Amino acid sequence: MIGDKIYRDKYTGNFGGTRVFIGTADPDPHVPVQRVLDTEKVLKEMGAEVNVRVYPGMGHTITQKEIGDAVNVGVWG
Known part of the structure; x- marks a missing residue:
């Protein structure tokens, strides 16, 4: 979730168990890990899995490892 902060009242609805994968780097110069964790909390409150x-040191990019993790059914176990 982007912006200066998360405005919880702007997010409504129910994901009904929809699976959501979020990959991030530590550090990521554009998206702090704490924002990702706060986003995770909101999505879970809205019924998402x-x-x-x-990923340590990955930077603001997407890697093959991350893609593999996102599509691998095992990440949900």
């Missing part, structure tokens, strides 16, 4: 992966 959330899997967050933090």
Whole structure:
């Protein structure tokens, strides 16, 4: 969730168990890990099944490892 802060009242609805994968880096110059964790909390409150992966030193990019984790059914176990 982007912006200066998360405005919880702007997010309504129910994901009904929809799986959400969020990959992020530590550090990421554009998205702090804490924002990802706060986003995870909101999505879970809205009924999503959330899997967050933090990749040390990855930077603001997407790697093959992250793609593999996102599509691998095992990440949900």
